[in-house]
Amino acid sequence: MDLGALFKGRSKTPILAALIVVLLCGSLSYWQWQRAQQKHVLQQKIENKKAQDVTSEQQVTAQPLTQYVNAEVSITGSFVDGAVWYLDNQVVKGRVGFDVIGILKIAETDEYLAVNLGFVPQQASRVPTAFSPPAAIVSLPVYIKSSANKRFTLAKSAADEATRQPVIQYIDINYLSAELNKPLLPLIAYMTQNKLAGTEPHYQPVVMSPQKHEAYAVQWLLIAFAAMVIGWKLSKKENKNV
Numbered sequence: 271m272d273l274g275a276l277f278k279g280r281s282k283t284p285i286l287a288a289l290i291v292v293l294l295c296g297s298l299s300y301w302q303w304q305r306a307q308q309k310h311v312l313q314q315k316i317e318n319k320k321a322q323d324v325t326s327e328q329q330v331t332a333q334p335l336t337q338y339v340n341a342e343v344s345i346t347g348s349f350v351d352g353a354v355w356y357l358d359n360q361v362v363k364g365r366v367g368f369d370v371i372g373i374l375k376i377a378e379t380d381e382y383l384a385v386n387l388g389f390v391p392q393q394a395s396r397v398p399t400a401f402s403p404p405a406a407i408v409s410l411p412v413y414i415k416s417s418a419n420k421r422f423t424l425a426k427s428a429a430d431e432a433t434r435q436p437v438i439q440y441i442d443i444n445y446l447s448a449e450l451n452k453p454l455l456p457l458i459a460y461m462t463q464n465k466l467a468g469t470e471p472h473y474q475p476v477v478m479s480p481q482k483h484e485a486y487a488v489q490w491l492l493i494a495f496a497a498m499v500i501g502w503k504l505s506k507k508e509n510k511n512v
Contacts, residue, residue: 281505288501292494299490306483335376335383335455338414342462345383345410347376349403353450355436356398360389362472367391368398370469371441373450374459377407382452384443385412385459388469398437401468408466412459413473417443 335345349372356368370387390399438445447454460473 284501284504288497288504291497291501295490295494295497299487299494302483302487302490306480306487309480309483335379335381335414335457339416339457340414342411342413345374345376345412345459346378346407347374347383348405348407349374350382350450350452351405354401354403355438355446356390357386357441358396358437358439362389362470365389365391368437370398370401371438371446372403373446373454374408374410382447382450382454383457383459384417384441384446384454385410385461386441386473387461387466388464388471390469396437399468404466410459410461410465411463413462415458415460417441417456417458 335343353373355371357371358368360367360369367390369389372385372387374383374385375381376383387401387403390401393399436449441458443454443456443458461469461471462473464471
């Protein structure tokens with residue numbers, strides 16, 4: 271094909287602009303497609319874990335807890351007395367409140383793990399409903415995540431001194447470890463079933479389905495195609511006006 275003849279009589283500016291948009295949208299489409307594949311893998315892993323019923327303490331403690339990242343397991347231990355924080359800016363079923371963060375001393379290993387125990391509503395402006403973890407040994411079904419994955423926040427520090435109760439803006443394992451004066455595992459556990467009175471677990475491992483990511487990928491491809499068509503038509507129109 272003679273490319274010179276193909277572009278003869280057309281302005282290059284709208285074509286170049288359209289090319290930039292096509293490349294950008296193509297990259298976004300590819301990224302969404304990759305996210306969809308990652309979500310498919312994660313969903314399959316979760317389903318496989320459920321099918322295998324990997325919930326016994328013996329299976330969990332057979333290897334380090336760090337081997338169970340992105341898996342649902344059962345952990346047994348006792349909560350550290352007084353070690354409770356409230357994660358700010360949580361919304362569950364239209365209610366504004368906090369997530370309760372406790373520290374569990376794992377029975378078999380004596381290691382310390384941060385556990386998100388679920389939601390409590392706020393009583394007044396930025397004042398959480400007080401919660402005290404049980405003193406007895408408990409077994410909790412939890413979903414394990416790496417603490418390296420942090421949500422987006424504008425807060426410069428995890429701590430917030432605005433209330434009498436310890437409010438945090440995000441879960442910072444280093445901060446919690448310093449406050450507790452004990453090393454914590456580089457993990458965050460999310461309670462998946464309502465095993466403690468007073469909190470409401472709400473964590474979902476997969477927030478956006480892979481199908482939605484695939485739909486976004488197709489959407490970006492369609493935008494790229496539309497930009498290409500518009501750029502091609504504008505290049506011919508501008509040339510006519512010269």
